[in-house]
Amino acid sequence: SIVRARSEKQRRCKSVYRIPQFERVIGYALYRTQVTAMKNKNAMEVNLQRYLDNGETWSAVMMGNTFFNTIDPRNVQEILGTKFEDFGTAERLAAFGPLLGKGIFTTDGNFWKTSRALVKPNFNRSQVADLEALESHIQQLFAKIPRDGSTFDLQKLFFQLTLDSATEFLFGESVHSLTSSEDSEQQRFEAAFDLAQAKLGIRYRRGKFIRFSDIFMPDYEFKTACKTVHEFVDKIVGKALERSHPKDAEKVIEEKDEVERYVFLKELAKATRDPQRLRDELLNILLAGRDTTASLLSSTFHVLVRRPDILEKLRKEVDELHGVKPNYDTLKSMKYLKYILNETLRLYPVVPTNARVAVKDTTLSHGGGPDRKSPVFIPKGQVVAYSVYCMHRRKDIYGEDALEFKPERWAPKPEGEESLRPAWGYLPFNGGPRVCVGQQFALTEASYAIVRLLQEFAVVEDRDGGPFVEQLSLTMVSANGVKVAVMPI
Numbered sequence: 001s002i003v004r005a006r007s008e009k010q011r012r013c014k015s016v017y018r019i020p021q022f023e024r025v026i027g028y029a030l031y032r033t034q035v036t037a038m039k040n041k042n043a044m045e046v047n048l049q050r051y052l053d054n055g056e057t058w059s060a061v062m063m064g065n066t067f068f069n070t071i072d073p074r075n076v077q078e079i080l081g082t083k084f085e086d087f088g089t090a091e092r093l094a095a096f097g098p099l100l101g102k103g104i105f106t107t108d109g110n111f112w113k114t115s116r117a118l119v120k121p122n123f124n125r126s127q128v129a130d131l132e133a134l135e136s137h138i139q140q141l142f143a144k145i146p147r148d149g150s151t152f153d154l155q156k157l158f159f160q161l162t163l164d165s166a167t168e169f170l171f172g173e174s175v176h177s178l179t180s181s182e183d184s185e186q187q188r189f190e191a192a193f194d195l196a197q198a199k200l201g202i203r204y205r206r207g208k209f210i211r212f213s214d215i216f217m218p219d220y221e222f223k224t225a226c227k228t229v230h231e232f233v234d235k236i237v238g239k240a241l242e243r244s245h246p247k248d249a250e251k252v253i254e255e256k257d258e259v260e261r262y263v264f265l266k267e268l269a270k271a272t273r274d275p276q277r278l279r280d281e282l283l284n285i286l287l288a289g290r291d292t293t294a295s296l297l298s299s300t301f302h303v304l305v306r307r308p309d310i311l312e313k314l315r316k317e318v319d320e321l322h323g324v325k326p327n328y329d330t331l332k333s334m335k336y337l338k339y340i341l342n343e344t345l346r347l348y349p350v351v352p353t354n355a356r357v358a359v360k361d362t363t364l365s366h367g368g369g370p371d372r373k374s375p376v377f378i379p380k381g382q383v384v385a386y387s388v389y390c391m392h393r394r395k396d397i398y399g400e401d402a403l404e405f406k407p408e409r410w411a412p413k414p415e416g417e418e419s420l421r422p423a424w425g426y427l428p429f430n431g432g433p434r435v436c437v438g439q440q441f442a443l444t445e446a447s448y449a450i451v452r453l454l455q456e457f458a459v460v461e462d463r464d465g466g467p468f469v470e471q472l473s474l475t476m477v478s479a480n481g482v483k484v485a486v487m488p489i
Ligand code: HEM
Pocket: 104, 105, 116, 284, 285, 288, 289, 290, 292, 293, 296, 350, 351, 354, 428, 429, 430, 433, 434, 435, 436, 437, 438, 439, 441, 442, 443
């Protein structure tokens, strides 16, 4: 009956368009093209051209694997939303497990459900609005900025800022990478985390081969880095467990002179006292939250320094605060800032491509047959890739000016005209049950940092001149950093 169900599913479907490939048993040529594009740092552009040449949904063979590719929002909605149960996150645990263990980011099924339930309640407005803690990190960032008009890399500072603020929020103590001395325990943690994380991207791209390479070509540098990260976090977790009451997990004893401050670990320790679980969930969230926010900040400034017209308009909005530091509500009310962030995440999505694997035989409703309108059959084990980068550049969704950076496109249109409502065609934070839990955290942090920088510096000037060049690891950032010079107010 399983066979019958499978064939019935298949019968209603039509085959998906296969892109022309000189040979499609191994698909070596396509693999070479991909490797070259990665090396040339233009993989996104090459991918976009492939979609323009072949349509929204197609399949291709690369190194013996068939990949199903789509940028049809209707299919993407099914993969992530309506048919959520039919898809999993493939080899994520095998690739990321040695660093992150099992947690919200690396697991599927019931384990993921428990993780999500454990983690999600801690992302409410009360912690999101901890702007005072953020301000102290911003001050440290200001202190590292040269005020004499010399060139520096803002992107590097943003990566330190987001590490400092994420560790403060998660662990209850910041690693202070902006100020800590070289060869301090904190700096060693930062270096180890960065090294291990950079290797996660490479590991993930190996797909199922990662299991073999871990056995036959163990990477000792990676292992040592993971160990350093674990020992550092274990110490913090140990302290937190000691400080909280061992018998009554509900009652966490506060230290007398400590100001009541939201600490993620403290809240999580009320729900579980398993040190391994605590460490793993913390690292899962640190990975998901740190580079992503830094990338958004960097890409935003990459654009702002190249577009004085947009920067000036944003400055007008910031000037309405008359130098007063913004709070959560003022940030929310800054519409133009919001449009700029929307537009940055559209053209420079932090997670530009993503994939799932079918955990059972299933179908997607669009892309089959000569007219590409029929459903397509997706057998169990099929990798399904979707490119948010390419979907966000579709002219039929965003208009003829889709490739232009235009914050105004997000403003509601006057009556009678249609406002932009891309729904599943706009997906910087993902959608469905696995939608990003840190979206508000990220947008608040990024907005606050942008406003404070513009309040502190009168001029922010481009010192690079080049176009955006992508650097892909787990996230996409500018390969050349964000080289700027500033002048104080
Ligand atoms: C601009 C910043 C950010 C962007 C663009 C972003 C984007 C995303 C995306 C696309 C996913 C889905 C990944 C997938 O399922 O394949 C995701 C998941 C997630 N994000 Fe974010 N994120 C950002 C910031 C943050 C922050 C600041 C945090 C936490 C402090 C965070 C925590 C998470 C977690 C825990 C998940 C996994 C959720 C799950 O699988 O259930 N993110 N994010």
